[in-house]
Amino acid sequence: MQEDLKVLLVQRRVAPFEGFWSLPGGFVKMNETLEQAALRKLKEKTNVDQVYLEQLYTFADLERDPRARVLTIAYYALVSSEHFTLKPSEAVADVKWHSMYDLPELAFDHAYILDYALQRLRNKLSYTTVGSQLLPEKFTLPELCRIYELILNREIDKRNFRKKMAIMDVLEDTEETSQKYSKKPAKLYRFKHSEIIELSQSPHTIIQPKTPRSLQGER
Amino acid sequence: MQEDLKVLLVQRRVAPFEGFWSLPGGFVKMNETLEQAALRKLKEKTNVDQVYLEQLYTFADLERDPRARVLTIAYYALVSSEHFTLKPSEAVADVKWHSMYDLPELAFDHAYILDYALQRLRNKLSYTTVGSQLLPEKFTLPELCRIYELILNREIDKRNFRKKMAIMDVLEDTEETSQKYSKKPAKLYRFKHSEIIELSQSPHTIIQPKTPRSLQGER
DNA sequence: CCAAAAGTGTTAGTGATACACCCATGT
DNA sequence: ACATGGGTGTATCACTAACACTTTTGG
Numbered sequence: 001m002q003e004d005l006k007v008l009l010v011q012r013r014v015a016p017f018e019g020f021w022s023l024p025g026g027f028v029k030m031n032e033t034l035e036q037a038a039l040r041k042l043k044e045k046t047n048v049d050q051v052y053l054e055q056l057y058t059f060a061d062l063e064r065d066p067r068a069r070v071l072t073i074a075y076y077a078l079v080s081s082e083h084f085t086l087k088p089s090e091a092v093a094d095v096k097w098h099s100m101y102d103l104p105e106l107a108f109d110h111a112y113i114l115d116y117a118l119q120r121l122r123n124k125l126s127y128t129t130v131g132s133q134l135l136p137e138k139f140t141l142p143e144l145c146r147i148y149e150l151i152l153n154r155e156i157d158k159r160n161f162r163k164k165m166a167i168m169d170v171l172e173d174t175e176e177t178s179q180k181y182s183k184k185p186a187k188l189y190r191f192k193h194s195e196i197i198e199l200s201q202s203p204h205t206i207i208q209p210k211t212p213r214s215l216q217g218e219r
Numbered sequence: 220m221q222e223d224l225k226v227l228l229v230q231r232r233v234a235p236f237e238g239f240w241s242l243p244g245g246f247v248k249m250n251e252t253l254e255q256a257a258l259r260k261l262k263e264k265t266n267v268d269q270v271y272l273e274q275l276y277t278f279a280d281l282e283r284d285p286r287a288r289v290l291t292i293a294y295y296a297l298v299s300s301e302h303f304t305l306k307p308s309e310a311v312a313d314v315k316w317h318s319m320y321d322l323p324e325l326a327f328d329h330a331y332i333l334d335y336a337l338q339r340l341r342n343k344l345s346y347t348t349v350g351s352q353l354l355p356e357k358f359t360l361p362e363l364c365r366i367y368e369l370i371l372n373r374e375i376d377k378r379n380f381r382k383k384m385a386i387m388d389v390l391e392d393t394e395e396t397s398q399k400y401s402k403k404p405a406k407l408y409r410f411k412h413s414e415i416i417e418l419s420q421s422p423h424t425i426i427q428p429k430t431p432r433s434l435q436g437e438r
Numbered sequence: 439c440c441a442a443a444a445g446t447g448t449t450a451g452t453g454a455t456a457c458a459c460c461c462a463t464g465t
Numbered sequence: 466a467c468a469t470g471g472g473t474g475t476a477t478c479a480c481t482a483a484c485a486c487t488t489t490t491g492g
Contacts, residue, residue: 057274058274069250140471141471157456159457163474179464182470183463184464360444379481381445382447398490398491401489401490404444405444
């Protein structure tokens with residue numbers, strides 16, 4: 001359990017930014033959706049198949065690319081720590097996983113984009129079950145806790161973490177155990193729902209009455 | 220203080236969706252930013268100047284427009300309840316403010332986009348000071364509270380609301396009062412910061428230690 | 439003096455955080 | 466028997482939500 005939060009980067013073979021690492025990307029075809037385009041590009045570099053994909057933001061400043069005006073509609077995917085074969089396509093010198101916390105200098109505005117993505121992911125972590133995408137179907141609570149620690153980049157108290165998970169009520173006990181990381185067997189869990197769930201809690205919000213009343217009749 | 224949450228719609232003059240109401244929009248020029256394009260289009264219909272603009276999402280499904288594949292990078296702006304002169308441009312039959320809670324049938328996927336925008340706005344309301352954009356510089360607490368009620372579409376307890384605002388510590392007392400909506404004078408406040416502030420609280424998150432400790436050295 | 443909106447405090451419940459020891463197993 | 470990571474409970478504090486009366490003014 002000494003993993004890391006990683007991002008897949010490709011090394012550019014051509015100018016501009018020749019030799020720099022950058023986010024994988026490419027052009028959207030006229031009759032494919034943005035999601036299809038993102039998946040296609042991802043597949044060119046990995047053999048990833050089922051992934052969580054989310055639109056991040058559209059970056060479109062005029063000077064992003066010295067050659068021409070380029071709009072980037074950025075998506076991010078989360079894949080669990082299983083192994084994928086990386087296959088550099090011909091346009092690219094290399095493909096590699098890099099630690100999010102130890103990045104090389106990136107081409108274009110990609111460092112900014114990555115930073116934006118990390119913030120988004122951290123936010124999502126607190127009110128959804130995105131974390132589920134970074135583990136195999138069955139996992140132990142210490143493993144899940146570790147995912148949170150890696151993304152949030154700080155220690156989490158395991159007792160509080162377990163309590164929180166219990167309250168959220170999103171996990172179910174498989175009857176199995178794992179001894180992957182310890183001699184004492186750890187219970188294996190899975191997420192009750194395969195999709196990503198939004199947790200409805202009442203945090204930090206402006207006043208959420210228990211029994212909402214209608215305001216102004218019709219509305 | 221019997222206002223409403225409104226959205227600016229334009230009525231289409233031409234097919235497809237002739238006669239339907241739709242969100243104002245247009246094409247981005249080759250050498251303007253998305254924000255500039257959004258502002259330009261907004262200015263064609265109103266005389267709005269200083270506005271809060273935020274990128275919402277990029278909608279790009281293949282069948283959004285029957286004529287061709289169109290990508291829409293949606294932005295939303297918030298303007299305070301002051302009056303703007305609306306000026307329909309020639310491509311458009313009419314321009315009008317519509318209640319968000321009483322919309323006509325909209326062209327394309329614009330109903331979906333609006334719904335998405337409302338959700339975003341509601342979320343932002345709870346952890347930022349976006350509300351400030353919908354009022355003039357100086358305002359009373361009941362007015363601000365009303366903005367929250369309109370956006371969230373539910374009643375808010377005014378005592379709790381005042382307490383919350385006090386804790387957030389984003390308002391400052393002007394020495395003035397207003398009797399616009401009542402005989403008893405209400406104190407006028409203004410936001411301490413003219414920009415929109417993100418409130419750092421600890422809601423609903425997974426465990427935020429008061430004094431964060433470093434995890435794994437360097438990170 | 440009446441109507442109308444502004445303004446004000448307290449209590450109970452829930453969720454967040456901090457914290458230390460025992461347990462099951464493999465070696 | 467010991468080393469390693471898994472698993473557990475409690476007390477404090479902060480925030481949320483519910484709730485009703487007094488104050489200031491204009492008419």
